[in-house]
Amino acid sequence: MNVKEHKYYEIEPDKQANYVTKYKDGDDILTYVGIQKAFVSEEEDLSEYREITTRKHNSYMRMLNAKLDEIHANDASTDVSTKIDTVE
Secondary structure: OOOOOOOEEEOOOOOOOOOEEOOOOOOOOHOOOOOOOEEOOOOOOOHHOOOOHHHHHHHHHHHHHHHHHHHHHHOOOOOOOOOOOOOO
């Protein structure tokens, strides 16, 4: 049996409704991920993470969905059923 010790940080936003992300304006929107709790390795550079509001998260999600629509429109063989919901 193999037993591995995992050392990690748990990152949560200060405000419960907010999100944590590494995404920065100008990055490729297809790389956007916003989460409300992150578990990251202790080797990870925590300075890359930032807290954003639900409003900013929804803005990024709209941009991501628009980009996915654009990609799917250029590929007629793709089923356009990959919408990602925003938070109300």
